[in-house]
Amino acid sequence: MDFTFTEEQEQFAEAIRRFLMTEMTPELTRELWATESGRSDALWRQLADQGMAALMVPQEQGGLGLGEVEWAPLAQACGYFALPEPLLDTALVAAALLRDALPLVQDDAARDHCTTLLERIAGGHARVAVAHPHELLVADAHVADAILCEHEGAVHLLRRDQAVLTPRAGLDPSRRLFELAWTPSGDTQLISAAAAAAAGLWDGALNRGALGVAAQQLGLTQRMLDLAIDYSAQRKQFGKAIGTNQAVKHLLADVAIQLEFAKPVLHRAASALAQGLSQAGLHVSHARVAAARCAWSAARQAIQVHGAMGYTWELDLQIFTKRAWALAGSWGDRAFHKARLGAHILDGAHDIGAGATFA
Template sequence: MDFAFTEEQEQFADAIRRFLMTEMTPELTRELWHSDSGRSDALWRQLADQGLTAVLVPLEHGGLGLTEAEWVLLAQECGYFALPEPLLDTALVAAGLLRSGVAAAPRAAARDRCATLLDRIAGGSARVAVAHPQETLVADAHVADAILCEHGGAVHLLLPAQAGLTPRASLDPSRRLFELAWTPGPATVLIPAHAAAGMWDGALDRGALGVAAQLLGLTQRMLDLAIDYSAQRKQFGKAIGAYQAVKHLLADVAIQLEFAKPVLYRAAASLAQGLPQAGLHVSHARVAAARCAWMAARQAMQVHGAMGYTWELDLQIFMKRAWALAGSWGDRAFHKARVGAHILDGGQEIGAGATFA
């Protein structure tokens, strides 16, 4: 399998990195923490203008017609800058569900509703939240123009007036989570269960892939902050980064990051190509990325010493996001169980010679 990125894919990611470097600053993050919604309509409009809301939307619906392979690079950049907007839930998970719905919905009216929402997502005029059965709380339901829900295997579409929202606290002030109360009925059914087979599994894989990519972006940001601090902070007349103990802490994170990247990229390629083992690859990436981010948070905090956990430092923004995402779209136990089932059921060859079998 070739999962190397093309020059165009890398240029797209570079353009998004430059945009977020200018617009998504720690100062804006803190400002949004104190706003009612925690979200910026102006920033969402800018994200749409950059084409980020249209990445997974097919060309015939005003999108770019790209795949998860492009999204994995973009999601890493979103993680690096701790983007608070519900971009991945809308433009990756919801867009993927709706794209499948256009093809799978048995009724023309349902296909039209999916197509209309895809058009609006591509144009940046709609945020769509996803209430997956794996998630007990729904992120950003308070700013959603529509919510896709699961009941009995079917896909239901709720408008804001049809849902009761109860806010729940999060470790990360940027994450706005809600408990959803709603009543399923014939009027809310978008795609019946018999036509929605596999769609919720695909949504879980895309959500977990997006989280894994963000975790690696967060890892890189925490590593960069720790390196910068170790070069500036001095003890006994020289920078603490000159000491072997500090170097080893940061080197451990860098090594874990480099080992996790190809695992993530293989998962993205598997999803983009629709391979039967995509779920296994996504869970492997999710476990590797979570481990990497946890180590980065721990080592970066230690490098910063007693200042590491304080509110004033930017580091706490990225640590809290990494900790909060660790349980999103399936926790560590869930994804380890998925990997374990594939390895231990006797159907998988193991060993170096079977890596690309």
Template sequence: MRFAFEDEQLELADAVRDLLIREVPASRVREAWDSDDGRLHDVWAKLADMGVLGLMVPEAHGGFGLSEEELVLALTECGRVALPDPVLSSAMVVAPMLAEVIGQEHPPEGAVELATTWLERLPGGATAVPAFPAAKTVAFANSADVIIGYADGELHVVDPSSVRLSPERSVDGARKLSRVEWQTHPDTLLADGDAARAMIRNAWNRAALGTAAQLLGLGETMLDMTVGYVSERKQFGVPVGSFQAVKHHLADARLQLSFAAPMVHRAAHSLANGDPDAHRHVSMAKAMASEAVMFVGEQALQCHGAIGYTTEYDLHLYLKRSWALASRFGDARWHRRRVAAALGLDPLT
């Protein structure tokens, strides 16, 4: 069996990388920190034109009908530049969830039409975000066109203009968080009972996986920045990168990322192909990606020294994004416990 991406998948990732590296330098991320909604709307429009926002939208509804395998590659590139826009939420979480609503056997009255309306708007750039029941905050709810919320066993379409938003601060200033208060209504019902619970579980797994993919990209950028810095910074007349201790730090960081990446890709394959153990693979991926990027961040700070702690230096943009995402949708400890439970092990032993 060949465990590798197809050429077309890699070409898509390269195209996304080229676009984002050109359009999202660190200065644009700083711009998002200072804006009201944390969005780069021109970049969002270009991602829509490229088709990234419709990768998991079925072809019958204006998308490409692809899977998590393609989207994790694109999300890794989003993480590489610390893109603040909610590609994960719209393209990987909400789009497949709306497709599941359309495909359910006994949908509530009006649910298919409602889901179809929003699903077909996503490839063109409409912004959709999920409100998970266990999440205290929702990212980018203040700029979303629609919120898909779950409460009391029901999945609903929520109009952002009808909710109460309470802004919350994030360690990453480009991630605009809000507490969301909303009311259910029969006309906004998409699914209920077991169907709704299955959809929200699937969506949460995709969110955790997509976050892990973004963490890989963030780790790559911080490592590249650090290698570049220690190659130029000199002590005793030589680059500090020539010191054995520094080489060991960075080699260990590379090793952590190299082990985490295949786990993320395996989890994407599992979700795309309906593997019954996909939830376990997702947790293994999120745990390893979270631990890897935290380790890379520590080494990056250690090797940069005092300059790495300053807000004027770009490292902090990627470091703080990694802190925010490492704990989002379950931190490494939570996911390791989930793996242990799936294997029938006692996580305390």
């Protein structure tokens, strides 16, 4: 079985990386920190023009009709450049949730609303926030045109004015988090709890959200590693670059090895989700744990290489370390995903130990 990306997938991912390299600069990140919303409508429009908002939207609603496999390298690129826009929440999680919910919507008006919303997402005219039960705070609800909410298992679709938003401060200035207060009603309910559970809508949203976080963490790992390598080549002590010291080389080599081992785990998780495999959640949790370990190690070692300079506001490194730390608890923390892995490994149905590795 061939798990390599196709030429078209590679070309699309490379085009996005080149676009983000030009447009998503650390200077823009700092400019957005000083704005009220922290978001750029112009950048969102550009992202949509690149086709990123339409990726998961079905072709019937003007989208590309692609899936999680295509998102794996794109989300890594979003992490590498610390993209602040809610692209993954809207175009990966919300778009897929609306797509899967559409056949289950009974009310004609609600179905038309879902269809229109998908079309607007594909065209870059709508941002959608997701209030998942595993997420205590909702990201980017302040710029969302609609908010998908859970109440006792049912799926509700709110306008922004139907919820009271209370901002909550976070570690990363680029992440805008809000506590939601809203009242469920028949007008807001889109899918009943029984139908949502049968279709696995909220489980699917959790898995896609966690996949997006894992991919971003790997992108952040690569960026922090690159910054540390560059700094170690430029910073000199006793007349030679600190990167020539074996101790520094070993720190960065350990991160690079972890990253290379985590990448195929992420791609397997994306493939399992795209194929709808029953163990997709297990693979997503494996990717999430591996990626979180990579990002934590990269942040620690990059700051170690930079020394005291690594903690300063002026260095770009802090943009990426803060994002890595902030994402650690997003879409299920490390304990949650380790528990999912442990439940599978220790369920008594699988042989464990070195001799059973390839059984």
